[in-house]
Amino acid sequence: DAKTTQPPSMDCAEGRAANLPCNHxxxxxxxxxxxxxxxxxxGPQYIIHGLKNNETNEMASLIITEDRKSSTLILxxxxxxxxxxxxxxxxxxxxxxxxxxxxxxxxxxxx
Amino acid sequence: DSGxxxxxxxxxxxxxxxxxxxxxxxxxxxxxxxxxxxxxxxLQFLIQYYNGEERAKGNILERFxxxxxxxxHSELNxxxxxxGDSALYFCAxxxxxxxxxxxxGPGTRLTVL
Numbered sequence: 001d002a003k004t005t006q007p008p009s010m011d012c013a014e015g016r017a018a019n020l021p022c023n024h025x026x027x028x029x030x031x032x033x034x035x036x037x038x039x040x041x042x043g044p045q046y047i048i049h050g051l052k053n054n055e056t057n058e059m060a061s062l063i064i065t066e067d068r069k070s071s072t073l074i075l076x077x078x079x080x081x082x083x084x085x086x087x088x089x090x091x092x093x094x095x096x097x098x099x100x101x102x103x104x105x106x107x108x109x110x111x
Numbered sequence: 112d113s114g115x116x117x118x119x120x121x122x123x124x125x126x127x128x129x130x131x132x133x134x135x136x137x138x139x140x141x142x143x144x145x146x147x148x149x150x151x152x153x154l155q156f157l158i159q160y161y162n163g164e165e166r167a168k169g170n171i172l173e174r175f176x177x178x179x180x181x182x183x184h185s186e187l188n189x190x191x192x193x194x195g196d197s198a199l200y201f202c203a204x205x206x207x208x209x210x211x212x213x214x215x216g217p218g219t220r221l222t223v224l
Contacts, residue, residue, distance in 0.1 A: 043113060043201050043215030044154065087153070099213070101146075101153040 004033075004088045009106045012082075018075040020105050022088030025069040032091055033064060034099065035073045037084040044087065047073065078109045114138065115216035117202050123222045129190040132219045136183055136204030142166070143185040144203040144213060145177055154201065160185055161207055192223045 005023040012018040024033060034049040048055055048062045050071070055062045061074040075082055087104040114137035124130055136143050145157040147170075156169035160179035171177075174192075179185040189196060199220050203213040 041199060041218070041220075043115070043203070043217050044213075045113075045215070046212045049212070099154075099156060101155070103153050 003100070004090055004102055006086070006088050006102060006105045008103065009108070011108050011110060012075075012078045014080060014109055014111050015077055018078040018082065018107060018109065020073040020075075020086050020088075020107065021070065022073070023070045024088070024090045027068050027090050029068075033062070033068075033071050034089045034091060035060070035062065036087045036089065037082075038087070038104070039081075039084040047086075078107075080109050080111065083107060083109045113214040113216065115202060115204050115214050117200075117216035117219050119219060120217065121220050121222075123224065124192060125224055126192055126194060128192050128223075129188065130192065130221065132187040132189070132200050132202075132221075134185045134187070134202030134204075134216060136185070136202075137214050139206060140204035140214070141183065141207045142205045143179055143183070144205075145171075145185070145187050146201040146203065148199040148201065148218075149195075149197070157187070189221070194223050197221055197223045 032049050032051050035047040036044040038044040047059050048057055050062045050064050064071045085104040085106050089099050091099055116135045118133045141162045144159045146154040148154045157171040158177050159167040163179050174190050177187045199218045201215050201218045203215045205213045
């Protein structure tokens with residue numbers, strides 16, 4: 001599984017878009033990029049995942065660069081409830097089901 | 112609410128003791144995963160079961176063991192507890208064919224004194 005690198009912390013104003021970057025320069029062709037978030041010691045929550053194409057769901061958008069070496073999670077209109085630690089994870093699609101979690105990005109949404 | 116339940120919510124015990132953590136997956140999910148999260152640390156994958164069989168193993172100590180029962184609930188057994196075992200223990204579940212999305216329970220906070 002490719003290692004991911006994220007900034008340790010970020011701030012965002014309420015109502016603005018939060019753009020969380022992730023570097024996964026060693027990702028291989030069959031490895032997906034997953035995003036989860038964890039709100040203050042609660043169980044992590046799945047947000048979105050993608051392989052090559054950009055993805056969007058009701059929670060967020062995932063933009064993956066063409067060379068797949070980095071991606072950005074976009075929360076279009078951040079709210080105070082989006083304050084959490086956001087984890088970017090790269091994981092293969094084979095039998096290895098392990099998610100390798102880093103320390104993530106602590107996002108603070110400020111009023 | 113993810114649909115995954117874990118009991119107990121909190122557990123306080125002494126060094127050298129043994130405890131059992133319980134997890135009930137979402138209805139229909141066949142895979143169960145166990146994770147450990149120490150203070151200010153990322154989640155460490157421990158072990159995965161699918162339909163009663165061990166499927167993947169992570170950084171699980173020999174003092175720890177787990178199993179998944181026919182009704183698909185799972186138990187994580189921690190023995191000869193040490194101070195460093197104090198952590199949040201999360202269970203997650205997924206439908207095997209879609210296990211890119213794991214649903215996490217609320218966790219069990221274990222404190223070893």
